[in-house]
Amino acid sequence: MAERLADKIERLIAAAERAHQERNNLRKTVDALAEENRELRRLIDHSHTRVEELAGQLRRLEDEAVQSQPED
DSSP states (O other), X not given: OHHXXXXXXXHHXXXXXXXXXHHHHHHHHHHHHHHHHHHHXXXXXXXXXXXXXXXXXXXXXXXXXXXXXXXX
């Protein structure tokens, strides 16, 4: 009986160690994904800013083109 109990305890300890390792692995994955998410957000913000700049340039060019058209 004591031997079966010791075996169960050993299996529980091994399972707890595996669970702990899996938790650590998941934590590392979460950290990596969070960093990737931050980087993607920075890229999106930069792209959005650049699109707004280009849209402003396009509007100015369109305005200049309209102003340089001869009036009928």
